Amino acid sequence: xxxxxxxxxxxxxxxxxxxxGYAVEWKRxxxxxxxxxxxxxxxxxxxxxxxxxxxxxxxxxxxxxEGRSLLPEFYCSYTRSVADQAAVGELDVFDAFVLADHCVxxxxxxxxxxxxxxxxxxxxxQFISSMDDPWSGAQVRDKVASLRVEVEEIVGVxxxxxxxxxxxxxxNVNRHLLRRFYELRKTGxxxxxxxQLQVLVKSSMVMEITEHTELxxxxxxxxxxxxEPPDSLVRLHLSGHFCAPPRPELLDLIEECGVLVVNxxxxxxxxxxxxxxxxxxxxxxALATWYLDRNVSAPCGTxxxxxxxxxxxxxxxxxxxGADGVxxxxxxxxEPLMLYYPELRKVLDARDIxxxxxxxxxxxxxxxxxxxxxxxxxxxxxxxxxxxxTLA
Amino acid sequence: xxxxxxxxxxxxxxxxxxxxxxxEVVDKSNRLKSTSLGGKMVAExxxxxxxxxxxxxxxxxxxGTALNPIFQAAxxxxxxxxxxxxxxxxxxxxxxxQQAGEEYGYIAELCSYARTHLGCAVMTQKGITEKxxxxxxxxxxxxxxxxxxxxxxxxxxxxxxxxGQQWDAMTYRVFxxxxxxxxVSLPMIWGNKKDSGYLRGTEWEKTPLYVEEQLKKLIEFIxxxxxKPFDWDALSENMSYIKRASELRLEAMALCAAAPTPATYWxxxxxxxxxxxxxxxxxxVDYFQAVKDEIQQRIVNNISAVQNERYRVYFDGIxxxxxxxxxxxxxxxxxxxxxxxxxxxxxxxxEPQLIDLDRPLLGMAQHYLICPINHGLxxxxxxxxxxxxxxxxxxxxxxxxxxxxxxTNPQHILARTAERDRGIKSFSFEGDVxxxxxxxDESLESGLVxxxxxxxxxxxxx
Ligand code: SF4
Ligand code: SF4
Numbered sequence: 001x002x003x004x005x006x007x008x009x010x011x012x013x014x015x016x017x018x019x020x021g022y023a024v025e026w027k028r029x030x031x032x033x034x035x036x037x038x039x040x041x042x043x044x045x046x047x048x049x050x051x052x053x054x055x056x057x058x059x060x061x062x063x064x065x066e067g068r069s070l071l072p073e074f075y076c077s078y079t080r081s082v083a084d085q086a087a088v089g090e091l092d093v094f095d096a097f098v099l100a101d102h103c104v105x106x107x108x109x110x111x112x113x114x115x116x117x118x119x120x121x122x123x124x125x126q127f128i129s130s131m132d133d134p135w136s137g138a139q140v141r142d143k144v145a146s147l148r149v150e151v152e153e154i155v156g157v158x159x160x161x162x163x164x165x166x167x168x169x170x171x172n173v174n175r176h177l178l179r180r181f182y183e184l185r186k187t188g189x190x191x192x193x194x195x196q197l198q199v200l201v202k203s204s205m206v207m208e209i210t211e212h213t214e215l216x217x218x219x220x221x222x223x224x225x226x227x228e229p230p231d232s233l234v235r236l237h238l239s240g241h242f243c244a245p246p247r248p249e250l251l252d253l254i255e256e257c258g259v260l261v262v263n264x265x266x267x268x269x270x271x272x273x274x275x276x277x278x279x280x281x282x283x284x285x286a287l288a289t290w291y292l293d294r295n296v297s298a299p300c301g302t303x304x305x306x307x308x309x310x311x312x313x314x315x316x317x318x319x320x321x322g323a324d325g326v327x328x329x330x331x332x333x334x335e336p337l338m339l340y341y342p343e344l345r346k347v348l349d350a351r352d353i354x355x356x357x358x359x360x361x362x363x364x365x366x367x368x369x370x371x372x373x374x375x376x377x378x379x380x381x382x383x384x385x386x387x388x389x390t391l392a
Numbered sequence: 393x394x395x396x397x398x399x400x401x402x403x404x405x406x407x408x409x410x411x412x413x414x415x416e417v418v419d420k421s422n423r424l425k426s427t428s429l430g431g432k433m434v435a436e437x438x439x440x441x442x443x444x445x446x447x448x449x450x451x452x453x454x455x456g457t458a459l460n461p462i463f464q465a466a467x468x469x470x471x472x473x474x475x476x477x478x479x480x481x482x483x484x485x486x487x488x489x490q491q492a493g494e495e496y497g498y499i500a501e502l503c504s505y506a507r508t509h510l511g512c513a514v515m516t517q518k519g520i521t522e523k524x525x526x527x528x529x530x531x532x533x534x535x536x537x538x539x540x541x542x543x544x545x546x547x548x549x550x551x552x553x554x555x556g557q558q559w560d561a562m563t564y565r566v567f568x569x570x571x572x573x574x575x576v577s578l579p580m581i582w583g584n585k586k587d588s589g590y591l592r593g594t595e596w597e598k599t600p601l602y603v604e605e606q607l608k609k610l611i612e613f614i615x616x617x618x619x620k621p622f623d624w625d626a627l628s629e630n631m632s633y634i635k636r637a638s639e640l641r642l643e644a645m646a647l648c649a650a651a652p653t654p655a656t657y658w659x660x661x662x663x664x665x666x667x668x669x670x671x672x673x674x675x676x677v678d679y680f681q682a683v684k685d686e687i688q689q690r691i692v693n694n695i696s697a698v699q700n701e702r703y704r705v706y707f708d709g710i711x712x713x714x715x716x717x718x719x720x721x722x723x724x725x726x727x728x729x730x731x732x733x734x735x736x737x738x739x740x741x742x743e744p745q746l747i748d749l750d751r752p753l754l755g756m757a758q759h760y761l762i763c764p765i766n767h768g769l770x771x772x773x774x775x776x777x778x779x780x781x782x783x784x785x786x787x788x789x790x791x792x793x794x795x796x797x798x799x800t801n802p803q804h805i806l807a808r809t810a811e812r813d814r815g816i817k818s819f820s821f822e823g824d825v826x827x828x829x830x831x832x833d834e835s836l837e838s839g840l841v842x843x844x845x846x847x848x849x850x851x852x853x854x
Contacts, residue, residue, distance in 0.1 A: 072801070074794055074797070074800075103554045104555060104765075104798045107801070114584075114769060114770075121584075123584065124580070126580055129557060130575035133577070135609075301558065304561040304575060306573065336554070338498065339498075339559060339561075340562065342496050345497050
């Protein structure tokens with residue numbers, strides 16, 4: 001039923017399953033540095049423009065061992081996994097780390113890396129999280145400038161405006177292609193699973209971007225369109241899950257319950273590819289603009305902005321995709337999501353849009369209980385869809 | 393083989409921990425008397441707040457750092473979110489607010505300060521819509537949690553913890569975005585440059601200037617909201633009281649380096665509210681003068697804060713407000729004087745020399761940035777060791793504060809640093825700021841006993 005299967009796709013699948021393995025291999029092949037960054041707003045283009053490989057550090061599937069004694073158990077699975085990877089040496093391939101986000105849990109994990117790997121540079125350019133203050137723009141520009149200095153020092157290469165422009169173009173092309181898969185899925189012309197789309201996005205966070213783009217192009221050119229989704233499936237939107245991808249098995253499980261996932265606002269999904277960097281004007285300013293624009297095109301619970309709401313964005317996105325309901329995937333202990341969820345629910349309830357909350361953890365999946373909950377949820381939507389309106 | 397079931401009843405089964413404890417625990421703590429005056433001042437402050445609307449006052453809800461001298465100079469009444477949650481928890485009255493928060497959808501793993509305060513916001517908002525009255529709490533008149541006056545605007549200035557900022561972004565939404573909000577962004581002092589350290593380095597010199605500019609904008613915002621020019625002289629005057637109160641507080645804290653200590657961490661906890669949000673005035677100065685006097689007198693009279701002080705412990709973590717009295721007695725029961733702590737000793741106008749009355753905003757900005765959760769690990773390690781040396785600390789109690797990630801995140805590493813660099817033992821126990829459900833007495837007692845035993849062993853070796 002899925003049309004992506006190809007040699008190119010299996011390469012991406014391998015990278016998504018083993019990002020560190022890819023980074024090690026890339027470094028051996030090119031002899032150039034690898035720079036790790038963290039979700040969700042670091043502009044990879046600036047590292048790419050130095051010739052180094054920017055890699056967004058991913059949650060590892062391995063069980064947390066050493067990390068247990070470095071970060072509290074009530075930290076989100078992503079940050080606990082990062083701390084664990086630092087402690088057991090899985091992050092050794094990285095020559096330096098850079099971050100721009102200020103989630104308290106992420107900063108805790110970054111401190112563990114600093115402690116476990118004191119020899120590795122770790123630069124933090126804290127992008128202001130209040131997006132619509134009169135000084136927000138200038139503050140982000142300042143931070144991009146300090147990132148530039150740090151990244152240049154780490155790699156030993158000057159970031160020229162030309163090189164940065166070229167990197168911006170390369171990332172924009174890649175995002176554009178990824179969005180194409182999303183659009184095709186939404187229209188029903190492409191039968192693609194949520195797991196497969198996650199592979200496409202996750203691998204783009206890890207791979208050299210032009211290499212990734214070539215593979216995406218190869219997959220797209222091999223697609224046989226159109227096809228129509230069966231009517232009987234309930235159309236759903238997946239929402240939430242910051243920083244780390246939800247487990248592929250969970251996505252499969254949801255789809256096995258008679259669901260067609262038609263859109264999402266996951267970080268390993270629409271949120272990551274939502275916004276292009278402007279290609280005209282000063283490229284460093286463009287990175288600052290991208291950051292500010294991003295919260296408008298896909299509002300994020302970790303930012304604050306008065307004139308933008310994740311809840312209304314979600315409702316618009318449901319109108320656009322024709323989704324019948326929402327499954328919110330919440331990484332356990334993710335405070336930004338815990339804080340925002342009641343607002344999302346309030347708006348969805350007010351519009352009679354069914355919503356189901358599923359909490360995820362690093363350690364395994366309570367598959368059967370989740371399956372039962374999803375099945376009941378899908379059944380409820382089916383009944384709601386069948387309901388004949390009564391005369392008032 | 394027969395199983396003699398009667399045997400077990402004949403045997404005395406000693407399940408008590410290694411340290412002997414009596415069933416009737418005698419309270420061996422000796423709290424300062426002068427802090428009870430602070431309790432009264434705080435109660436009066438809140439009573440005053442509850443009538444703010446009747447008196448036609450503008451009310452600001454704020455979270456995070458101590459912006460109150462600015463609000464005071466602007467003639468506002470100020471409600472500090474964490475302070476109110478802490479008060480409810482300390483009075484064991486947090487239940488209704490937390491329940492309202494839960495019904496609204498806030499999960500129990502969310503910061504219990506935020507959860508409690510958002511619950512208050514829900515109740516307050518309900519009060520507004522149901523009664524259209526300025527005074528809320530008509531629904532549950534008897535519940536303190538529902539008595540907060542509705543805000544005219546919000547100000548957020550949270551250092552170090554992203555939760556703080558997002559919490560206000562949500563309060564703003566709970567109130568239907570009907571009231572303006574102003575955000576002061578306080579960047580973290582990351583401390584990675586070669587010249588970085590506590591109160592030093594280029595990062596330290598540059599960052600407060602950025603914050604100072606925002607404070608100026610905050611004042612413009614307040615002028616716009618109140619339609620009144622800001623009283624800069626009043627601000628300097630307020631800061632002069634804060635500066636003096638802070639000096640007295642630090643002098644009094646320094647006296648507690650004496651062994652046995654004349655006052656403990658718990659007395660400093662009782663003094664947080666006054667220094668953190670009470671009006672800046674002569675009363676505040678008098679309060680800390682009284683605290684210092686009492687401590688001095690205790691030294692003269694050789695009065696100890698803990699009967700038979702045998703161990704000097706540092707407390708790391710945010711306060712467990714539900715358990716203030718309980719923990720005071722609990723530690724004393726084991727001859728432990730909890731002498732100092734990160735929450736009390738590294739926060740709240742702790743560097744009064746930075747306050748320049750001719751340029752008050754800069755000193756304020758600097759203080760906001762040295763909140764103990766706004767530093768990278770290296771600075772936190774530096775501060776912990778400094779305090780351990782100042783107060784001759786034998787052990788550290790880490791309050792693993794379940795829903796406060798900001799205070800807990802460096803604790804495992806701080807414990808290793810203290811052991812590595814000073815041979816100081818530590819233990820960790822579970823609890824929370826404002827949710828009693830997370831406190832585990834067994835976790836405290838077994839950890840404490842184990843730590844004291846290893847201190848004994850260490851001493852025996854010397
Ligand atoms: S935003 Fe959520 S998932 Fe990301 S680091 Fe913070 S708590 Fe973890
Ligand atoms: S998590 Fe801790 S520091 Fe953060 S808002 Fe809550 S109480 Fe404050």
